[in-house]
Amino acid sequence: MNLWRLPRLRAGALAVWRRNILVWRKLFVPALLMNFGEPVLYLLGLGFGLGHFVGDMSGMPYLAFLASGIIASSAMTTASFEGMYSVFTRMVPQKTYEAILATPLEVDDILAGEMLWCATKSLFSGIAILAVATLLGVVAGWQALWVLPVVFLIGLCFAGPAMIMSSLASNYDFFNYYFVLVITPMFILCGVFYPISTLPAVAQGAVQLLPLTHAVMLTRSLVAGAELTQPVLHITVLAVYAAISYYIAVILVRRKLLV
Amino acid sequence: MWFPPDWPGLSHSNFNRHAITFYNAGSMDTVENEVMAADAPTIRARGLCKQFADRKAVDGIDFDVYPGKCFGFVGPNGAGKTTTLRMAMGLTPLSGGTLTVFGQSIADHASAVRRRVGIVPQADNLDPDFSVEENLYIYASFFALPRAQVEARIDALLAFMSLGDRRRAKTTTLSGGMQRRLTIARALINAPELIVLDEPTTGLDPQARHVIWGRLNELKSRGKTLLLTTHYMEEAERLCDELIIMDHGRILAQGPPRELIERHVEPEVIEVRGEEGAALQELVASSGCRQERMDTSLYCYSRDAAPLIESLKGLHGLKFVHRPTGLEDVFLRLTGRELRDQ
Structure with missing residues (x-):
């Protein structure tokens, strides 16, 4: 049992994913309300309220600009919440992982299943926002459905770092640091509410390193019909963040649980 | 065909020596294989060590667990019992020594070994989000067992553990004894050959404890191998064919309970x-x-x-x-x- 061994992807991950979806199904109604409630609030409150003063942004109505950005940031926060609060609950107080590790499954399988589950929840939120945006008439066309696999990838990309936080946390309060220092700055700076071209030059370079910037560029093109530039670069950045953070999380959780 | 060694009079090493003489005709390798087939221990540990940052939890212990027997570890808190079990199940790396389960090195085959083992942890870790039967279904899914087989097994296990009337109850509404029984039922879902129990009756009332002893004895009579830790001497005496008394990571005494009593007091x-x-x-x-x-x-x-x-x-x-x-x-x-x- 080598701490640094590269993770193996096995079918066991799907059993973990399935366990989580069965729990989610029990709380289906409140979960769905959350999925719809928050984006509706953002889109109506900010989109109409702020949009009234802003008018157009980057050549599209502000509501379209915002909706196409929120779909990315919402995938980020959904996966981050699940990867921190829920994963930590299962890993530490509830000892679900301890129970699963008594079966043929390994840490690799558990975290792969959790990551798939986090991305699935991102997908649910993406579907909800896309539905609301369509009703508000700000979706460019059928090509917008391509945003759903992208939202899933965004979920994977942010689930990994969240699970790293879970493996380092000793209690729930620890996650506040990550939200204040990482998630909130990305939410504000990565082009969800305004184009990053309005940032100072130095800051523009810096935000290029952050995954949400690339996520927003993809979702804005697909949902609002903006020109899609460098899709391969954006997808690669998200995938690399997902893969590396998964590997680090696997090592940290092995170190935490297999002692 | 497996012949039980002349338990408890003959130690394993004697038995092996005897067998080696018997198979003397073949090369040394063949002899080893023949002996393994006739009398292969389910678990074999040699010079087993576990070093934590600040202390040595297990300090060079040897033991063999034979099929169909109940093998116990007793010792005070911190003696190294749980750590030994965790090493045997591939849940923590060894710091030294060798450990094989079903003849396979645990370091490389942990996942394959756990497919054939049922593990009952020290503290119940049932899934609070699920009912009694859902807990069993979910757990079975981690072994990727066929659905029809799982359904039949769940019916049989709930009956065996007297939980049939609580099928749809939330696990949080069960008494301590019921939760323990469900945890044991869960560990049996993959029809394991070896069942590992870490303090199976700690914290239970006497009635609940007796029920569990009865079930464990029944499992043994069905040919299952049991490995357990306990600090209840009565439990060790009732269940174990052989036990190890350990302290500070070392073995203080080893043998069948009756023999230990005769030898030491x-x-x-x-x-x-x-x-x-x-x-x-x-x-x-x-x-x-x-x-x-x-x-x-x-x-x-x-x-x-x-x-x-x-x-x-x-x-x-x-x-x-x-x-x-x-x-x-x-x-x-x-x-x-x-x-x-x-």
């Missing part, structure tokens, strides 16, 4: 509670028995307690108990009587 003990006095001291000293003291009790061990009993009866108002010695006496003698905190 006199057959009888008189326990005098809460009494002091020169007359008593004098009587006990002159009886020639071995004395031990714990808190306010005085223990007098001897081969024939009758004379001392007669003389103690002469002391007015003295309360004492005369009983045959048991594992508890062996345990206390070997591990000392000081209080253990984690």
Whole structure:
């Protein structure tokens, strides 16, 4: 049992994913309300309220600009919440992982299943926002459905770092640091509410390193019909963040649980 | 075909030597293989060590667990029992030594080994989000068992563990004994050959404990191999064919319970509670028995307690108990009587 061994992807991950979806199904109604409630609030409150003063942004109505950005940031926060609060609950107080590790499954399988589950929840939120945006008439066309696999990838990309936080946390309060220092700055700076071209030059370079910037560029093109530039670069950045953070999380959780 | 060694009179090493002579015709390798096939231990540990940053939890222990037997680890808190179990299940890496389960090195085959093992952890970790039967379904899904087989097994296991009428109950509404039974049922979902139980009855009331002892004995009679830790001597005495008494990561004694008692303590003990006095001291000293003291009790061990009993009866108002010695006496003698905190 080598701490640094590269993770193996096995079918066991799907059993973990399935366990989580069965729990989610029990709380289906409140979960769905959350999925719809928050984006509706953002889109109506900010989109109409702020949009009234802003008018157009980057050549599209502000509501379209915002909706196409929120779909990315919402995938980020959904996966981050699940990867921190829920994963930590299962890993530490509830000892679900301890129970699963008594079966043929390994840490690799558990975290792969959790990551798939986090991305699935991102997908649910993406579907909800896309539905609301369509009703508000700000979706460019059928090509917008391509945003759903992208939202899933965004979920994977942010689930990994969240699970790293879970493996380092000793209690729930620890996650506040990550939200204040990482998630909130990305939410504000990565082009969800305004184009990053309005940032100072130095800051523009810096935000290029952050995954949400690339996520927003993809979702804005697909949902609002903006020109899609460098899709391969954006997808690669998200995938690399997902893969590396998964590997680090696997090592940290092995170190935490297999002692 | 597996022949049980002449238990408990013959140690494994003797048995192996005997078998090697028997198969002397072949090369050494063949001999080893033949012996393995005839008398292969389910678990074999040699020089097993576990080093944590600040202490040595397991310090070079050897043991063999044979199929169809119940093998126990007893020892005070922090003796290294749980760590040994975790190493055997591939849940923590070894710091030294070798460990094979089903003839495979655990370091490389942990996942394959756990497919054939049922693990009952020290603290129940049932899934609070699910009902009794859902817990079993979910757990079965981690073994990727076929659905029809799982359904049949769940019915049988719920009946075996007397949980049939609680099928749809939330696990949080179950009593401690029921939760424990469900945890054991869960560990049996993959029809394991080896069942590993870490303190199976700690914290349960006497009735619940007896139910579990009964079920474990039944599992043994069905040919399952059991490996358990406990700090209840009564439990070890009732269930185990062979046990190891450990402390500070080392083995203090190993053997069948009866044999350990015969080897380490006199057959009888008189326990005098809460009494002091020169007359008593004098009587006990002159009886020639071995004395031990714990808190306010005085223990007098001897081969024939009758004379001392007669003389103690002469002391007015003295309360004492005369009983045959048991594992508890062996345990206390070997591990000392000081209080253990984690």
